Amino acid sequence: MTPERLARIKQTLNTRQPDLSVLTDQVHKPRNLSAILRSCDAFGLANMHAVWPKEGFRAFRKTAGGSYSWVTTHTHRSMDDAIEALKGQGHKLYAAQLSDRAVDYREIDYTVPCTIIMGNEVEGVSANAAEQADEHIVIPMMGMVESLNVSAACAIILSEAQRQRKEAGLFDVRRLPDDEYLRLLFCWCQPVVKRYCDDRRLPYPPIDPETGELVDGVGWMNGVRKQRHPELMGD
Template sequence: MPLLPRRFERLKSVLNHRMADLTVLLEHVEKPHNLSAILRSCDAVGALEAHAVSFSGRPRTYNSTAQGSQKWVPLNDHPDIETAIKVLKAKGFRLYGTHLGTNARDYRDCDFTGPTAFVLGAEKWGLSDQARDLMDEALFIPMRGMVQSLNVSVATATLLFESLRQRQTAGVAPSRGEGLTTEHYQRLLLEWSYPEVAAWCREQNRPYPDLNEQGELMEELPRTVKLRC
């Protein structure tokens, strides 16, 4: 079935606001409703992807809270927290770990307009000591009640939307695709618009076809591939 123009415009509109320099790293966050809610928040603010270190042997599941957001925000797995942090730091991210340490700063006093990764720990015990030691900065969300912590998905949403607010105020929140490289933007647009064609191209180890302004494929593909669309 041809891609409807309004669907193509919707996909471009979402991609135009995606930010490759905003992400989260989850350490042993396992509960399906928390994972689902976190990915939904990532999608809502325009974070391109998320990262996770999980317990081995535990299958990952999502529930209806995700509303399908796991399709649009990839969750990249890492074997351990040290490897995950090395990967993010190599990409230029500043890592903010959430915990109540003596040197932790109020999240509202931090600058999230640059490449930012929020690192959050398991539901019961928070970040591991190893993760805390590897953070660039510790932060906390002030509490006024008897309980001194938020649910991990609520904390993630609070931090992500503060980052978006700061970027909008500073005029650096993308609106025309500038949050991604041109090559990355075009690749994702094809994968989102024609996932079956993208999968076939990867199987054949061949470049993706170009799209015109209306979202139509600019290359004649085998009939068997067209039927998948």
Template sequence: MGWRQTTSALSKKEQAALLEELLRTGVMAEEDRLLFAMLMPDRVKRMQDVLNTRTNHITVLTEGVDDPHNQSAVLRSADAFGVQTLHVVEGRAKFKPNSIIAKSADRWVDVVEHASIEEAIDQLKVDGYQILATALSEEAIPLEDVDVSKPTVLLFGNEHHGVSEQALAKADGNYVIPMQGYVQSLNISVAAAISLYDVTTRARHIVTEGYGLSIEDKQRVFKNWMVRSLPKRSLGVYKQKGLNAFERETGKSE
């Protein structure tokens, strides 16, 4: 057949129930049965479990973060805390995460690149988000006071210069992570991890409807995950049998 499956921990009955549930809930389209058949059911079940924790209620926007280590760490934190989308405005360096540091998070998190910080903030506001920048100022509120009942973007700036004046002017406000020591700043990767842990933990308990992904986003993300999980040999088979759906659905080529 062009691919090989090893033994699954799921029984045949459990595999059939998993397939039926994915189709019934709309997470998987009927046309994607081929993908399901090409993957270990245990892997598909894991993807389903993770997908059910994903959110776009909270998202991240980075502005001019140049260090690949920091790019990768923010991406990894987004994945760890269930944030599905990372918005990026490049600085002097291209957004090119280090795969070792990212731990393959770039396979599971959607990255949206914007031409400018103004365009990014304007678009996110149109999408219904409040924009909160990390910045030390008299108006800054403590992280724990961020209103997570609203769809929220956490904005992080360049490693050396922070969030730009243009971004601060367009943001809805700014916040700080309260600290007790002499040093009153954190590396962006650490600040992002602390911030995401706090806001996603609180939002999951506060937002009863709309925290998880929409069914349309679930279906799109789930299909992308299945395609990206295929071994190279299986991917070749899928490209033949799936009518080059890999490029069509994900915008990527092997």
């Protein structure tokens, strides 16, 4: 871990927005989900939510590649489950949806805890999710086409959310809770150890936030080996 790499990781974590997220409603094309995830990373989001069959989500993880490492992605069994969870966190829900009550996306306040719902490529946001949304938002179109690709639309909306939050000073101080900050610092600084722990369902070892290195890597690994294979350890 070079000092430059550690500094970049910390700077990114220091500007992550834990209370701004995207919820995809049955967006099924991996390339679109991957592009949305990249936009979430680029505009400073800490979390993305998805309602999508598990088989497809595994394909999405493969397609997303490196982007998947930088944004925590939560999957939900249904839109009702996702909406309940997000409203329970105090989020306003803004559905990208053309309707009689839709307003220009720039008229919405993104500085409050909020989630942007993006619908699938054919049908848009589902009727049930649209009904539960606090606001419907649209991107005014001045050309011949009636709508944008879902990932392009998401990037445009997130750009406005980032602008508002910058003006409000929400990127000027670290907003991630300490426990989440340290968890992500470990995951980003120690991806190999993270995969090892995840595969074996082991708790993450402590990390030195000043260096990005394990506090006692050798001692931790010896402890893991002793726990998993006590017959191989001496007295």
